[in-house]
Amino acid sequence: MKAVLISGDRSGCGKTSITLALSSLLSRRMKVQTFKAGMDYIDPSYLSGVTGRPCRNLDSFVMSPSEISQVFTHGCQGADFALVEGVRGLFEGADALTDIGSTEAIARALDLPVVLVISARSITRSAAAVVKGFQVFSPDIRIKGVILNNVMGAKHTDKATTAIEHYCRVPVIGAIPRMEEMELTMRHLGLVPFIERQGNSEFEKRIDRVTGLIGEHVSIDALTSIASDIPDVPKGVPLFPKEHETDTRIAVARDEAFNFYYSDLFDVLPALGVNVIPFSPVRDRLPDAEGYIIGGGYPELFLPGLESNTQMLDSIREQSGNGVPIYAECGGLMYLTERIRLMEGWQGHSEERVYEMAGVFKGETHMPARRVVSYVEGESNTSCPLGVGKFKGHEFHYSDVCLAPETRYAYSLTRGTGIDGIYDGAVTGQTLGSYTHLHPVPGIAMFRHFVGRCRTRT
Numbered sequence: 001m002k003a004v005l006i007s008g009d010r011s012g013c014g015k016t017s018i019t020l021a022l023s024s025l026l027s028r029r030m031k032v033q034t035f036k037a038g039m040d041y042i043d044p045s046y047l048s049g050v051t052g053r054p055c056r057n058l059d060s061f062v063m064s065p066s067e068i069s070q071v072f073t074h075g076c077q078g079a080d081f082a083l084v085e086g087v088r089g090l091f092e093g094a095d096a097l098t099d100i101g102s103t104e105a106i107a108r109a110l111d112l113p114v115v116l117v118i119s120a121r122s123i124t125r126s127a128a129a130v131v132k133g134f135q136v137f138s139p140d141i142r143i144k145g146v147i148l149n150n151v152m153g154a155k156h157t158d159k160a161t162t163a164i165e166h167y168c169r170v171p172v173i174g175a176i177p178r179m180e181e182m183e184l185t186m187r188h189l190g191l192v193p194f195i196e197r198q199g200n201s202e203f204e205k206r207i208d209r210v211t212g213l214i215g216e217h218v219s220i221d222a223l224t225s226i227a228s229d230i231p232d233v234p235k236g237v238p239l240f241p242k243e244h245e246t247d248t249r250i251a252v253a254r255d256e257a258f259n260f261y262y263s264d265l266f267d268v269l270p271a272l273g274v275n276v277i278p279f280s281p282v283r284d285r286l287p288d289a290e291g292y293i294i295g296g297g298y299p300e301l302f303l304p305g306l307e308s309n310t311q312m313l314d315s316i317r318e319q320s321g322n323g324v325p326i327y328a329e330c331g332g333l334m335y336l337t338e339r340i341r342l343m344e345g346w347q348g349h350s351e352e353r354v355y356e357m358a359g360v361f362k363g364e365t366h367m368p369a370r371r372v373v374s375y376v377e378g379e380s381n382t383s384c385p386l387g388v389g390k391f392k393g394h395e396f397h398y399s400d401v402c403l404a405p406e407t408r409y410a411y412s413l414t415r416g417t418g419i420d421g422i423y424d425g426a427v428t429g430q431t432l433g434s435y436t437h438l439h440p441v442p443g444i445a446m447f448r449h450f451v452g453r454c455r456t457r458t
Contacts, residue, residue: 001079002227004144005037005112007086007103009130013119014149014176016043019085020207021214022223024050026081029220033079035072037103038087039375039394039437041260041296045194047085050207054263058084060109061094061101061375062392062439068109071264071441074239081227084112090134090141094375101375104141113144113228115173120160121150128163135168144226147174147218173226174218239264240444244273248455251289255280257306258331260296260437265447268440272451281335282306286315291325291454294332296437300367300399303340303355316358325385325453326360326431330397333419333426333433336360337401342367361426361433362404369400376416376424376436380446384410384425385432387449393436401426401435411436 006022008015019034020043026032027050034047034055039062044055056075058068076082086103093102107114116134120127127148135143146164151157157175164172250269254261258281269276277287281294282305299306307313316336320326328336338359344352346368357365376393380386391411401419403426410432411418411425418424418435425434430453440447 001076001081001230001233002224003076003082003084003110003112003230004223004227005084005086005103005107005114006117007090007107007114008088008117009119009134010089011092013117015086015117016046017210018117018147018149018176018214018218019043019083020046020050021211022218022220023047023083024207024211025215025220026083026224027051030080031078033075033082035075035082035084036087037084037106038101039439040087041262043085044263045259048263049194053079054266056263057439058106059101059439060099060105062394062442064442065109067441068106070239072110073233074237074267076230076233077235077237079233081224082230084110090114090116091137099138104138107141111228113142113226115145115147115223115226116143117147117149119150120148120156120175121178124156124159125163127160128167131164131168131170143170145171145173145222147176148172149176150178151175152178171222173222174214176214176217179213238271239267239441240271242271242273243448246270246273246275248273248291248451249275249277249287249289250291250293250451250454251277251279251287253281253292253294253332254278255282256297257282257299257302258295258297258335260329260331262439265440268444268447269451272448273455274451281312281316282309284309284312286312286319290457291450292316292319292327294326294328294335296330296332299331299335300340300342303342306335306357307355313356313358317360320358320360320429320431323430324457325450327385327450328431328433329437330395330435333361333401333435334365334399336431336433337363337365337403340365340367360431361407361428363402363407366400366402368398371398372396372417372435374416376413376418378411378413378416378418378424378436380410380425381412383408383427385427385430385450385453386410386446389445391436391438391443391446393438393443395435395437397435410434
């Protein structure tokens with residue numbers, strides 16, 4: 001099979017829309033496996049949606065080179081082509097002087113050729129200087145092709161293409177005109193998740209238009225010729241060997257309000273002996289299980305439905321009080337507070353609105369608040385239902401969880417904002433709620449400990 005990485009010269013260059021369209025177009029010819037550099041949930045939801053295969057995340061801040069290779073190899077099983085979408089610009093990462101957390105690190109770890117997306121708005125010959133700078137900055141990264149975005153007509157395209165191919169010796173495989181359809185609807189944390197748009201005929205038509213337009217202006221044959229051959233991927237090899245017979249039920253909240261999960265979680269949990277039971281906090285009754293996971297998402301956009309499902313709220317609170325292990329991340333943490341308060345002016349609303357939530361933790365969530373997008377490092381203590389140890393993760397929140405002064409915390413952070421400065425991971429009994437998102441592959445020891453806690457209740 002073949003593989004290629006699509007990166008950009010900066011955020012906002014059009015990389016996401018282009019990668020989405022290319023994934024869709026390639027999927028009409030073959031089985032395509034997508035990957036996303038960085039800790040992100042929104043872009044992967046789209047890439048999964050158009051290919052029919054779960055997109056997987058690769059991040060060198062939280063994952064070791066062997067874990068990156070392991071996830072890549074596992075994801076590629078049964079596919080003909082692998083397409084990796086970068087994060088931000090090619091060299092953006094966790095700090096200024098290393099490649100940690102960058103797209104560059106993923107290209108290097110997997111030895112992938114790179115197609116660089118350049119926003120060519122108002123530049124022609126200067127586009128060659130941009131590409132040349134990227135080539136010189138990190139010579140071992142193989143930039144094998146360029147896609148120009150935001151071009152204005154044939155003359156613009158010809159001048160920029162001629163300059164790049166002359167000075168940089170790489171082909172321009174596409175030149176996409178400036179067009180309104182390229183702009184996908186944005187929210188305060190990024191694109192609207194695919195699950196919210198699925199079945200919406202107008203949105204699907206819009207995706208089809210973007211795909212068709214990019215298909216007219218980018219050579220799929222040139223893209224596939226740039227891609228590198230990668231070794232044959234063995235079939236049927238699990239991400240992790242099965243450690244335990246299936247004997248523990250863990251219910252996972254998965255609906256329009258809670259859908260921020262890394263795909264690998266649904267490989268890791270079964271390997272640990274878990275029968276995963278999906279449920280909707282918006283619509284369902286709480287299923288019987290030995291443990292519960294409530295991931296991130298946009299609960300603030302579905303508050304009337306969440307508040308009106310009082311049976312669910314009461315059951316969550318009761319199970320927590322009975323010592324059933326519950327793990328909640330970000331949106332899940334917000335759901336476990338006593339209420340979510342949408343402040344006056346939030347999304348244009350003229351007055352403050354308050355919605356009652358589960359009340360597992362004393363305190364409430366305020367929106368909006370200072371936006372936080374950051375890598376996280378820390379250590380968990382003996383009160384943590386996920387065990388004691390060091391961890392790395394990611395946080396992105398547009399809310400402020402204000403908990404009672406007596407709240408106990410399981411996480412001490414050396415990097416990140418958390419709930420209360422250096423503290424994150426509010427804990428009560430066997431319930432943990434944090435802003436920190438953990439990736440299940442480098443964090444498997446913590447998930448193993450959580451499953452063990454659940455198993456003792458079978």
